[in-house]
Amino acid sequence: MLAIVLVFGFTVLGWIGSRIYQFMPPIPERIVTTDGRVVVPDGSVRRGQAVWQTLGGMEVGSIWGHGSYVAPDWTADWLHRECEQILDDWAQSEQARLYAELGPEPQAALRERLRLTLRANRYDPATGTLTIEPVRARAFEANQKHFAAVFRDGQPEYAIPSGTVSDPERLRQLSAFFFWTAWASAAYRPGEVISYTSNWPHEPLIGNVPTGEAIMWTGVSILLLLGGIGAIVWFYAAMPAAPPLAAAPARDPLVGVSATPSQRAVMKYFVVVAALFLLQIVAGGVVAHYGVEGDGFYGMPLSRWLPYSLVRTWHVQLGLFWIATSWLAAGLFIGPLVGGVEPKGQSLGVNALFGALVVVVVGSLIGQYLSIHGRLSDVAAFYWGHQGWEYLDLGRVWQAALFLGLLIWLALMLRVIRPALDERGERRHLVFMFALSAGAIALFYGAGLMYGRQTHISMVEYWRWWVVHLWVEGFFEVFATTVIAFLFARLGLLSAGLAAQASLLAASLYLAGGIIGTNHHLYFSGTPTAALAWGATLSALEVVPLVLIGYQAMKDLRISRRTEWARKYRWPIYFFIAVGFWNLVGAGLFGFMINPPIALFYMQGLNTTPVHAHAAFFGVYGMLGLGLTLMCLRALQADREWKEGLLRFSFWAMNAGLMAMIVLSLLPVGLLQTVASVQHGYWYARSSEFLGQGLMQTLRWLRVPGDTLFAIGAIAFVVFVFGLGLGYSLEDQRRPSAGARRWAGERAETDVADELSQPVAGGPSGGRRTS
Ligand code: HEM
Numbered sequence: 001m002l003a004i005v006l007v008f009g010f011t012v013l014g015w016i017g018s019r020i021y022q023f024m025p026p027i028p029e030r031i032v033t034t035d036g037r038v039v040v041p042d043g044s045v046r047r048g049q050a051v052w053q054t055l056g057g058m059e060v061g062s063i064w065g066h067g068s069y070v071a072p073d074w075t076a077d078w079l080h081r082e083c084e085q086i087l088d089d090w091a092q093s094e095q096a097r098l099y100a101e102l103g104p105e106p107q108a109a110l111r112e113r114l115r116l117t118l119r120a121n122r123y124d125p126a127t128g129t130l131t132i133e134p135v136r137a138r139a140f141e142a143n144q145k146h147f148a149a150v151f152r153d154g155q156p157e158y159a160i161p162s163g164t165v166s167d168p169e170r171l172r173q174l175s176a177f178f179f180w181t182a183w184a185s186a187a188y189r190p191g192e193v194i195s196y197t198s199n200w201p202h203e204p205l206i207g208n209v210p211t212g213e214a215i216m217w218t219g220v221s222i223l224l225l226l227g228g229i230g231a232i233v234w235f236y237a238a239m240p241a242a243p244p245l246a247a248a249p250a251r252d253p254l255v256g257v258s259a260t261p262s263q264r265a266v267m268k269y270f271v272v273v274a275a276l277f278l279l280q281i282v283a284g285g286v287v288a289h290y291g292v293e294g295d296g297f298y299g300m301p302l303s304r305w306l307p308y309s310l311v312r313t314w315h316v317q318l319g320l321f322w323i324a325t326s327w328l329a330a331g332l333f334i335g336p337l338v339g340g341v342e343p344k345g346q347s348l349g350v351n352a353l354f355g356a357l358v359v360v361v362v363g364s365l366i367g368q369y370l371s372i373h374g375r376l377s378d379v380a381a382f383y384w385g386h387q388g389w390e391y392l393d394l395g396r397v398w399q400a401a402l403f404l405g406l407l408i409w410l411a412l413m414l415r416v417i418r419p420a421l422d423e424r425g426e427r428r429h430l431v432f433m434f435a436l437s438a439g440a441i442a443l444f445y446g447a448g449l450m451y452g453r454q455t456h457i458s459m460v461e462y463w464r465w466w467v468v469h470l471w472v473e474g475f476f477e478v479f480a481t482t483v484i485a486f487l488f489a490r491l492g493l494l495s496a497g498l499a500a501q502a503s504l505l506a507a508s509l510y511l512a513g514g515i516i517g518t519n520h521h522l523y524f525s526g527t528p529t530a531a532l533a534w535g536a537t538l539s540a541l542e543v544v545p546l547v548l549i550g551y552q553a554m555k556d557l558r559i560s561r562r563t564e565w566a567r568k569y570r571w572p573i574y575f576f577i578a579v580g581f582w583n584l585v586g587a588g589l590f591g592f593m594i595n596p597p598i599a600l601f602y603m604q605g606l607n608t609t610p611v612h613a614h615a616a617f618f619g620v621y622g623m624l625g626l627g628l629t630l631m632c633l634r635a636l637q638a639d640r641e642w643k644e645g646l647l648r649f650s651f652w653a654m655n656a657g658l659m660a661m662i663v664l665s666l667l668p669v670g671l672l673q674t675v676a677s678v679q680h681g682y683w684y685a686r687s688s689e690f691l692g693q694g695l696m697q698t699l700r701w702l703r704v705p706g707d708t709l710f711a712i713g714a715i716a717f718v719v720f721v722f723g724l725g726l727g728y729s730l731e732d733q734r735r736p737s738a739g740a741r742r743w744a745g746e747r748a749e750t751d752v753a754d755e756l757s758q759p760v761a762g763g764p765s766g767g768r769r770t771s
């Protein structure tokens, strides 16, 4: 079943990729007027894309709705300004008045003329020339003046500092790129009556409204979701009752197990996790602050050194780094538990990988600093600085190095769990799933290397989402499910067979929707409608396992209460339950809120997106990273008692803070933006006119309580974790439970390899192994 899902999914996804390549909006070599004047000389649009990438690309405003939220969407903003310019130009020259001063009927006539002008596709593929009317060329000049001023002189409401781009030629190229994205959002595709972006953004002045397909596939996707939920409930109801679980072991199987050298070497990863987590939160605070104060930080001109675009890049990237590090570390820590052996040189590998990761983190952050401060050429910026593509911001060299690091990690994982893969019995399937998800996580990062420095933005988007989406909505989900199941099995709280079965089913479900669901990021990015149809329907199916996840979470909770000694693991397990909660709320509900094409048409890139992104990314994978960190630390000191007060506080503060950030601020802002987007056009929902209004400002300031609570919780977590190393988070004396005491007394010196190869939950004895 899993194999069918994988083959079918990637066949469709690959086919859609080839269609995007064929039908994406052409990039004109040059743009000329009908009377033969050159407006944009050869190659400028492409060069403009590079200028935009070097200055931080998607980290400053957005293109086609993808990017950051404080500055406008450049496509929608350009398009709307262009429309207004042209309407005023005609009204002035023909009626000596501004468009706004005309009566409704003459206005309607001009609007219709505007629609016909902007909708016509006058690109000539034979010569690579795009021809525009002189009136449009005049609008280009006016717009170019405006946008040049924004990037040259700065604009506090957009959090853009002065001097962001100062060379007049580069400013003009940047405008050419913005113009082109707006052109593609209005011009009809050859032989069709919808634009290259499926009429995105909503712009009433030219009749850019949702397409018939967008509405139809919205309906189908909702039906499929309901049908999917129905089917799975039916399936569960029809399943024979699960056999009663074998008795849980009377004592904690991990007590008395001393760590292998490589497991000890992993500990420093967790220190880095804590440090990066804190840094990310500091960066997040500064970013949120720029959202309301523009270019300053409580009056300090911080943006001169650390502009919004840079801090936002760091915020996003540090989040990826610490979460990834915690997972890599957890994998490396769990490896010897799975395989039962510690192959020679494993800790050397662990240490080498650590060094490589530190180099990538530090190098990429410095590269981004240099790129955004304009110290690198466009070519150098791509390789060493800032690619400008959100989530894959780091320069290509660092990106490749990180890929290499992931491959090393995979190799370290595989060599340590190999013995368990060769084994017979139920456990093998679980180990196989574990290896599969680890392999997929490492290999799919490679998809981010499939585009080059000057690749067309539609193709970059395709590959970018291969990484981001297939990770978070595919293989990460599989990894999370498998790893949690594995840990329970290892503790003897769940039978390996059941755990393997459940993981396999979950993996198939996640991937069935998740692979093709990638296209829900590609509805409007210059893609054919196949992307919209497949994306909308299959991504709706992703939500099916998520809405039923409470079932799994409650089972986990019950399992954790099966024995007295398992209470010790309750905090990591609470974090896993939080993973389930946010999977339902953050990924399932807030994901589906923006997922149907008709919703995303109005909402893409509004504050509804960070609602989902924070709740899903931190809620699910951040919590998982913290839970795994705790689980590893717990296993390392299984015979010590924790002082849990600080941890309890941090758990609730982080969860409540995240919820407050969303409910008090991001969600209301996003929903009011949605109303504005439907009523007036997308540009308006993102404009500083709208976001600067009193109510919106208040709502944006209301992030402070939630963010603060969250940050305090995070600090408490870090303080607690350091306390495990320094001792203040541990109870003074060793006070193991009765069973554990007996166990520890009986076997003071434990042979690690022997201990670790203990079978999980009632399997045949693993026996002694040597490496
Ligand atoms: C734990 C799982 C998930 C995580 C970690 C996650 C994370 C993210 C992130 C980081 C973004 C990008 C936000 C941005 O552009 O700044 C995003 C966008 C999006 N996600 Fe998810 N997501 C998850 C699951 C889902 C699910 C299940 C759905 C719906 C079926 C979904 C639908 C979407 C959509 C439609 C967007 C595009 C929003 C836009 O472009 O404005 N996500 N997600």
Ligand SMILES: [Fe+2]
Pocket: 469, 473, 517, 518, 520, 521
């Ligand atoms: Fe997605």
